[in-house]
Amino acid sequence: MRPRLSTYWSEAVEPRLFLFSQLRDLPRGLTTGVVALNVVVGLLPVAFVVGTSVVVGRVPAAVRDGTGSPAARELMVAFALTGATFLLQQVLTPVSVSLGQRLRHRVDGTFHDRLMAASLRSAGIAPLEEQESLSDLLRASEGLAKANRTPGDAIAGLFALVVRYSRLAGFLALIGVSFTWWAAGAMLVVTMAFRFGQRGGIRIYTRRWTERTDARREADYFRTLGMSAAAAKEMRVFGLAGWAKGRYERRALDSITPIWEERRRVSGRNFLLFTALGIVLGSLVLVAVLRAAAAGDLDLTALVLTLQAVVAATMLGEFYHEADAPTQFGMISARALTSFERRVADLARDDVASHGTAAVPTADLPVRGIRLADVTFRYPNASRPVLDGLDLELRAGECTAVVGVNGAGKTTLVKLLTRLYDPTEGAVLIDGTDLRDLPVDAWRRQVGVIFQDFNRYPFSAYDNIALGAVEHRDQAHAVRTAAHDAGILPTLEALGSGLETPLGRHQADGAELSGGQWQRVAIARALFAVAQGARVLVLDEPTAALDVRAEAAFFAEFTRLTRGVTTLLISHRFSSVRHADRIVVIDDGRVLEDGTHESLIASPTTYARLFHLQARRFAAGLEVDDASQDTELDADLADVGTNLAAAEVGADLDNAPEGSR
Numbered sequence: 001m002r003p004r005l006s007t008y009w010s011e012a013v014e015p016r017l018f019l020f021s022q023l024r025d026l027p028r029g030l031t032t033g034v035v036a037l038n039v040v041v042g043l044l045p046v047a048f049v050v051g052t053s054v055v056v057g058r059v060p061a062a063v064r065d066g067t068g069s070p071a072a073r074e075l076m077v078a079f080a081l082t083g084a085t086f087l088l089q090q091v092l093t094p095v096s097v098s099l100g101q102r103l104r105h106r107v108d109g110t111f112h113d114r115l116m117a118a119s120l121r122s123a124g125i126a127p128l129e130e131q132e133s134l135s136d137l138l139r140a141s142e143g144l145a146k147a148n149r150t151p152g153d154a155i156a157g158l159f160a161l162v163v164r165y166s167r168l169a170g171f172l173a174l175i176g177v178s179f180t181w182w183a184a185g186a187m188l189v190v191t192m193a194f195r196f197g198q199r200g201g202i203r204i205y206t207r208r209w210t211e212r213t214d215a216r217r218e219a220d221y222f223r224t225l226g227m228s229a230a231a232a233k234e235m236r237v238f239g240l241a242g243w244a245k246g247r248y249e250r251r252a253l254d255s256i257t258p259i260w261e262e263r264r265r266v267s268g269r270n271f272l273l274f275t276a277l278g279i280v281l282g283s284l285v286l287v288a289v290l291r292a293a294a295a296g297d298l299d300l301t302a303l304v305l306t307l308q309a310v311v312a313a314t315m316l317g318e319f320y321h322e323a324d325a326p327t328q329f330g331m332i333s334a335r336a337l338t339s340f341e342r343r344v345a346d347l348a349r350d351d352v353a354s355h356g357t358a359a360v361p362t363a364d365l366p367v368r369g370i371r372l373a374d375v376t377f378r379y380p381n382a383s384r385p386v387l388d389g390l391d392l393e394l395r396a397g398e399c400t401a402v403v404g405v406n407g408a409g410k411t412t413l414v415k416l417l418t419r420l421y422d423p424t425e426g427a428v429l430i431d432g433t434d435l436r437d438l439p440v441d442a443w444r445r446q447v448g449v450i451f452q453d454f455n456r457y458p459f460s461a462y463d464n465i466a467l468g469a470v471e472h473r474d475q476a477h478a479v480r481t482a483a484h485d486a487g488i489l490p491t492l493e494a495l496g497s498g499l500e501t502p503l504g505r506h507q508a509d510g511a512e513l514s515g516g517q518w519q520r521v522a523i524a525r526a527l528f529a530v531a532q533g534a535r536v537l538v539l540d541e542p543t544a545a546l547d548v549r550a551e552a553a554f555f556a557e558f559t560r561l562t563r564g565v566t567t568l569l570i571s572h573r574f575s576s577v578r579h580a581d582r583i584v585v586i587d588d589g590r591v592l593e594d595g596t597h598e599s600l601i602a603s604p605t606t607y608a609r610l611f612h613l614q615a616r617r618f619a620a621g622l623e624v625d626d627a628s629q630d631t632e633l634d635a636d637l638a639d640v641g642t643n644l645a646a647a648e649v650g651a652d653l654d655n656a657p658e659g660s661r
């Protein structure tokens, strides 16, 4: 019994208390007004029942005494008042509904703001990468996106209950006053038993619905996969349509079958139980009413009134479409939001602090360089560190390239440098100052970055570049220069509206760029940031999507473009890497090798091995030559993601005269 009670408490009572607590944020005048109006709207049908009963009760006397008699006049007055009640109900019901809508919009607006604020609250990205908080975020945003399931729907549903329950109270009061209070009590039991059966069913379905969130999400994923433009190519070429449809059907059934089973159980046993109770008690009340009428204890008015009130009260045991499902589902997304807020706050405690304490002007940083000093980093909830006692210096004004196998932690380095995470141990030092002690926003203004998975904003080409330093968005000349330096200006100018053309096919008059063209836009964005004062440039696979010629052209200008800027270049392409002043190979979370291209190539280093392997492989006509016997090298090759065409350029440039870069 106790577990049942605690389940009921946590599923039915607590969420409601939570919803009530959210009412605090609404204007007192609006909520009081809506409650008062809903009480009136709830009671108008009660008044209508009184009116019609009085009308019926006055008919015999009016017929007997004739028109113009006091009885006839009373009948007319009762009739007019009843009609007025009906009209008032017709007018006030839509007003109550529209005020409910207003409340809903207001609440949902607030929840949207809260969700966005919570998502953006932390300076780092841990809350958006951590599984538990991510799942709350998904649940909250899923609820906010679906009609009839938002927190606003839940609150509007609560207010709609005021209409229903004040109406029920009114009818019970009529039964009590016109007949007896025990009958009113019995009808309360009847109505609430029906209600409990109906409402409790939804609670149980929701429990099953929540338990099957994973299956539902997967089914949703497969459904959208079938309709997604992005997935259309592979779906067709790999012949995935049938497979995806089958997976969709299976996962959809997995998610819905428990609800069907529960519905059969609830509609069967519970429905019979509550209906039987309702029929027995309701019949007892009706028999008692008729017996009282037969004994002359009820006049015609009281009889009609009681009978109407009994029927109306019984009907209030039904499912409240405007309140039941919206409150149940809206509560889920409202609670997911608060749980996400709590989780973000918890994680934010260990997350990067946004206000640095060091009294260091950041505008020229770094003057000497950036040092990752004995840095260990483990992702939240991960068992192993990605970086483990890493020591790495990025000298100011130099370009340092980082090479390493897939998963070595190169992108993680980018996250630490941009302070999306702080090291678990050790420190990132900027001219000797711990990065944690610098104001995070000021530091980020010092950094221009191309992430490996850079954003493709569905805005104009101009904005896609200007977002690199949004506060300098009006620097049109600099935007064009950045586009020129990234080699994308002629392409953008040739679009329908030049740089003002929206990017993305789904936009009106929008243009789609190729993968390489998008990458050049991302390069332009980072270069624009540098032009506007960023002193650090972080390039994570900046030319992975560029063709060989474009990549060579970009790196031919690289020295000019990055002059005086502290640059970190991450690339699997040795043709890019060799342009760096220094090359660092990381492995197993530490620095394995460190030197210039020439010094590393001159020794039997991993770097030299892989560099020659790329060149040999290409020279062998895209076939793996004698290295194919070398399984270790093969594995390295696969890991490093060799780009054969790039190797050609690398090999060519290897023979180029010194100083040509």
Ligand SMILES: Nc1ncnc2c1ncn2[C@@H]1O[C@H](COP(=O)(O)OP(=O)(O)OP(=O)(O)O)[C@@H](O)[C@H]1O
Pocket: 129, 379, 380, 382, 386, 404, 405, 406, 407, 408, 409, 410, 411, 412, 413, 452
């Ligand atoms: N948000 C995260 N949470 C947990 N683990 C992560 C997260 N991001 C990355 N990792 C793990 O950290 C390790 C290093 O990832 P990272 O992206 O830094 O490697 P990388 O060297 O950039 O690889 P690649 O060459 O493939 O781009 C990988 O094992 C990866 O699975």
